[in-house]
Amino acid sequence: MKNYKSLKQVKLPRVGLILLFYLVFYGFLAALFTFTMWVMLQTLSSDIPKYRDRISSPGLMISPKPDTALEFYFNKSDAQSYAEYVSTLRKFLESYDDSKQSQNINCTPGRIFDQNDVAVKKACRFNLSELGQCSGKEDKTFGYSKGTPCVLVKMNRIIGLKPEGEPRIHCTSKEEGMVEINYFPPEGLIDLMYFPYYGKSLHAHYLQPLVAVQLAINSNSTKEEIAIECKILGSPNLKNEDDRDKFLGRIAFKVQMTE
């Protein structure tokens, strides 16, 4: 009993001292870490990242994006099978609704909309009507019920990116004759007036231009997997042939429709 007591008396301050030491030590390190991070963050601008060399060229992405890999499976007569695609599209296009674009201005088409000298950056209006049959206005199912599903193709936002030439989205299918591809706006053109982008804080209402791709699947090609690849063409400074990055200026997806 006596031994136990003395042991306790000896050990407790020792353990306590060690705990105290590490409390102070780690406290100091935490403070140092916080301080250094704060200093580092002070050097950053809140508008523009310091470097953008890792994203010199934009990637392409589609909406709706299936959960699994980029593969669409649906039955055109079963609304349930494409309900998710439709709701995703609807949600995605909400921000393009006219009511949300009241502050956006109509810009001059075909020209880069440079606002470097302007403090308050304006966003250009993107009319949903440009998406034609894929705007979801006439066909609430975006063509899925008719066997002409719509897929929106968009180009990743990159601050300061100014495409050259006449960028347009062009899609091909390996399986010839199975599918007819229509573009909205026509020829899949992306208007230059939507560039450049000035970043989230300066360009809060910015809407990236969209290209809708309507796939009119031949009725005798149902039940078959159709591979589609969309690329950005017509602009020399937008890459679309990178070996490693399969989404740089291009995107591939598959569609399989049943009846």
Add this chain to the structure above:
Amino acid sequence: LLQKKSDVYSVEDLWDKRSRKTDIGDEEEKYKDLKGNKKKRRQKTLRKKWRTFYSLSFSLSFGIQDDHKLSASELEEKYGTSVNKGLSSARAAEILARDGPNSLTPPKATPEIVKFLKQMVGGFSILLWIGAVFSWISFGIQLAQGAESPFDNLYLGVVLALVVILTGIFAYYQEAKSTNIMASFSKMIPQQALVIRDAEKKELPADQLVVGDIVEIKGGDRIPADIRLIFTQGCKVDNSSLTGESEPQSRSCDFTHENPLETRNIAFYSTTCVEGTATGIVINTGDRTVIGRIASLTSGVGNEKTPIAIEIEHFVYLVAGVAISIGVLFFIISVSMRYKILDSIIFLIGIIVANVPEGLLATVTVSLSLTAKRMAKKNCLVKNLEAVETLGSTSIICSDKTGTLTQNRMTVAHLWFDNQIYSADTSEDQTTQPFDQSSPSWTALSKIVTLCNRAEFRPGQENLPIMKRVVVGDASETALLKFAEVILGDVMSIRARNRKVAEIPFNSTNKFQLSIHETDDPNDKRFLLVMKGAPERILERCSTIMINGKEEPLDSEKAEAFQTAYMELGGLGERVLGFCHLYLPEDEFPDTYPFDTDSMNFPTSNLCFVGLLSMIDPPRSTVPDAVSKCRSAGIKVIMVTGDHPITAKAIAKSVGIISATSETVEDIAKRLNIPVEQVNRREATAAVVNGMELKDMSLQQLDEILCNHSEIVFARTSPQQKLIIVEGCQRQGAVVAVTGDGVNDSPALKKADIGIAMGIAGSDAAKNAADMVLLDDNFASIVTGVEEGRLIFDNLKKTIAYTLTKNIAELCPFLIYIIASIPMPIGTITILFIDLGTDIIPSVALAYEKAESDIMNRRPRNKRKDRLVNEQLAVYSYLQIGIMQSVGAFITYFTVYAEQGFLPSTLLGVRVDWENNAINDFEDSYGQQWTKYQRMYLQWTGYTAFFVSITIQQVADLIIRKTRRNSIFQQGLFRNKVIWVGIFSQIGIALILTYGLGHVTALNFTPLRFQYWFVAVPFAILIWVYDEVRKLFIRRYPGSWWDKNMYY
């Protein structure tokens, strides 16, 4: 059958009473077992050993059969040979084909493939194999699931396997290299033997001998096989390497003992013939010889683990324990955080890889072999790399006397003439003698020394220093010859000028040597009779004594003075010789007088006594210093010798093994004038134990002696007793180093923690059994070895501390990745590049670090307490410096991400989306969108930045690890140049990886903006400053809480 049985018993007697003693010991140990079964293994090995000794004794007697009882003609018949003609060459070739060459089979080595495989599974390899297997499993699962990039895991598995295999190959290569040094060393010049074959005498290589060969042996030869002698002439053999009897034993043709090992008519393989000649029939060759049987026996005695092996094992367990427990803990955490099992497994691999210092064991091997090289330069050849450190932790050295502590040659130490004792210089490189040589008595004495001496220098050595010249003659005569040569110059010409006319050589009945010479004085036609021999015998023949050149009658007073001097010199353990002379009257002994040594027609009494000379095998001049170094280093030096106790004690005193002030029990008894039994044994610090006493001692009594006396000399001991002494020391918990040269020392050498064989005097068996070979046979070399061993222990600590530190900086990323779900800060491959790339050369460089203080001024490390990797080292490296490094590296990581658009707040919790291959529009803090590949590329930039930060901070870590207590400025930043090689290599490799290989995506490196190299620099400086403060407090407040917790 009965005959055979009695043989067995007698042989057992020879392998001494120790077996019985061990039985007692076993019983005691059994008793101890009740309390703890720690001793069990030891007891088992002991028993095993003695069982093998028993079986040995049986097989020995069986092997020699009864050849010693047969007559020469019976032997001729048995072996189909002829004493005069020998075997025919054809018959010999037949037997050779049947029996194989007459050489010992080298001890069975472990097959190379087993050695290699051992390297593959030892240490951390198992953990890495597990990592590799997990990688492959997850690759298989991912492949089955059709995931997009399953090959990453395949590659990771391959890389991990490669790491194990490459480090294994490296360790194997290192070991093979050090074994090769040994192998080349043990190759000896082939021995020759003089054989009668086809009725002709032939010189043959000894390994061509076969049973039945007739061989001739003369003094100085090594016996080429077991030989039954059939003709001898004054033959004596030195069996010390076999039985440990230090006195040469005479051999004859007569059957003297039932026991073949005791009978005089057999000479054994590998013993040496000291004098005389002999002819004999070869009765056993190669492994069937007695020595062959012992050699194969000792190779069976298992080696115990070296202290450093235990330390490394301890360290491996510690690190593996940390790795596995953190790995499992986070596996559970990640599973309960609803990560997929597959992901959790991948985390587990990462944690294991981060925790295991892959390069460390290779580094340790390199450091040890560097030290081994350094030691080889200082004449300590290490056979087993790990023995390098064992020497450093040695706490007791059991040293031979002859040759190790002493010069192994008789040298004149004292002279007595004119009633006065003079001491002579006994150092190795004497060129003059300083004592007073003006007295005419000395002139007379020197003449006797010169003339009454049969020893001669071998011709052709005029350019060599006198002490190094080879002499034909016995040890005492050699000593006298060299002594005279040093003082008088050309002895041979003096002898030529004083022509010898008659001579009676020394023999054991006369105990004197006499010669009669003409003198070199042309005016003096008298003959000079000179005589030397045992002092009391010489004095008996004298009636006068020379004092200051004048003959004075030898009265009782002068005889008394002689006695005193004789006793005093004898008490120093020296061999004393008396010298006298007589000028024969010219009238009685004219020029032409026919001296006849058989009838002794000249006076041999009433001579004139001139003086005494005493000789000793003097200590090597470096030894006293080395012994005192051992003392200050807390190492107990025990002398174990076959010599006489007085001589042993004298040498022990002169080298400091027994210090000037300490007394033995006998000394105290003598001083207090009381019987030995009444002396309080605890008062005596020194003890001289006779081998005879040791024989009758119980283990407790031996333990008591080893415990209670700090200065111990064992005299008249046999090599078998050496084993008992070693075991006794080990019972005290000591790390024991033992020196030995004879075959029979092999068990003791094996048993010892570090067996040291003599390179010059040592037998092959001893060298085989030893862990280390002392190339110059010098005790002082052991001490320099100890110093190196201690230094490497310290430096290994530094290396390990250095290596362990960054493991935390590699581990933290995984933990935070799992908990906070940030993008992976560092990749598994990148970690391997640190562990096996940038960190390797710096950690080896620490092996070149000089000692911080005099390491020979502290006690040997305590095996149980002073661990290589102790709590403080692990805690300081892991929880302090390692955490600081992690903080520095994370700052860089966050900086890189923030400057690319991902602010820290955005990064938290993004892991799942970040790693999702299907998400190619991942938004950063500024609204930009990233494809998966763009994110991956950024992630690799993060890896590179993290890697660079760890590297930069490891430079600071390297510098602080140079010392554990002293300030860097005390140690000197530039004294160890190799450290700078390390630093430059570290940075160089990092530069190459980042900028040179930055485009090879498989390696996950990307070119990095230059400023990111400097983000961690303030933290590197902080680490250095913090460590300086730590060391300052340790130096300022020794024994304080800080010292106890912060000093590793």
